[in-house]
Amino acid sequence: DQQVKQNSPSLSVQEGRISILNCDYTNSMFDYFLWYKKYPAEGPTFLISISSIKDKNEDGRFTVFLNKSAKHLSLHIVPSQPGDSAVYFCAAPPGGTSYGKLTFGQGTILTVHP
Amino acid sequence: GAGVSQSPSNKVTEKGKDVELRCDPISGHTALYWYRQRLGQGLEFLIYFQGNSAPDKSGLPSDRFSAERTGESVSTLTIQRTQQEDSAVYLCASSLGGGGRGGYEQYFGPGTRLTVT
Numbered sequence: 651d652q653q654v655k656q657n658s659p660s661l662s663v664q665e666g667r668i669s670i671l672n673c674d675y676t677n678s679m680f681d682y683f684l685w686y687k688k689y690p691a692e693g694p695t696f697l698i699s700i701s702s703i704k705d706k707n708e709d710g711r712f713t714v715f716l717n718k719s720a721k722h723l724s725l726h727i728v729p730s731q732p733g734d735s736a737v738y739f740c741a742a743p744p745g746g747t748s749y750g751k752l753t754f755g756q757g758t759i760l761t762v763h764p
Numbered sequence: 765g766a767g768v769s770q771s772p773s774n775k776v777t778e779k780g781k782d783v784e785l786r787c788d789p790i791s792g793h794t795a796l797y798w799y800r801q802r803l804g805q806g807l808e809f810l811i812y813f814q815g816n817s818a819p820d821k822s823g824l825p826s827d828r829f830s831a832e833r834t835g836e837s838v839s840t841l842t843i844q845r846t847q848q849e850d851s852a853v854y855l856c857a858s859s860l861g862g863g864g865r866g867g868y869e870q871y872f873g874p875g876t877r878l879t880v881t
Contacts, residue, residue: 696870751797
């Protein structure tokens with residue numbers, strides 16, 4: 651049962667344009683979401699997060715939007731830069747607990763062309 | 765400041781041999797996690813430690829897999845009688861225990877790439 655899904659395996663964007671990465675979840679207990687970025691041969695690094703009490707969280711070029719009714723979140727990167735090329739994972743901890751395992755999506759490979 | 769470190773970075777082993785993977789978490793992080801990532805797949809949870817106890821071992825795929833943690837420090841993941849399907853990148857992460865955002869944000873090591881031939 652894939653509780654966190656990233657249906658687009660890859661995304662290609664021109665430098666300077668917006669990148670939009672999508673993520674859907676099925677578990678209504680999830681109340682916190684994180685985005686991680688992963689370069690080859692490195693571990694994932696935390697990028698941005700959002701609590702279910704919000705519908706938007708912004709950090710510089712990165713904004714995450716949460717639509718609870720649709721069980722959907724998206725990561726917007728504006729403007730996209732070649733250094734943003736990486737695999738992006740959305741993840742969620744167990745709902746109702748303060749910590750625990752993260753459930754990850756399959757990842758989306760973002761390529762930003764100069 | 766030191767991040768999460770893992771050793772070895774790469775390990776090639778023959779089918780049937782045992783392997784031991786090591787993780788050094790960030791100092792002061794009481795929570796430690798093991799995940800694995802098979803080729804083309806997302807990260808798959810294996811086990812979670814809070815201190816040196818493991819309240820969640822639900823992701824260990826078989827009894828060939830075991831893990832331990834000494835104190836609130838180093839953890840080792842042991843795979844006995846390795847099989848080809850064990851080939852993956854094994855990732856360790858640590859986080860601050862307790863409530864709130866600090867508990868959710870996990871910091872990952874670079875991983876150990878295990879190849880079983």
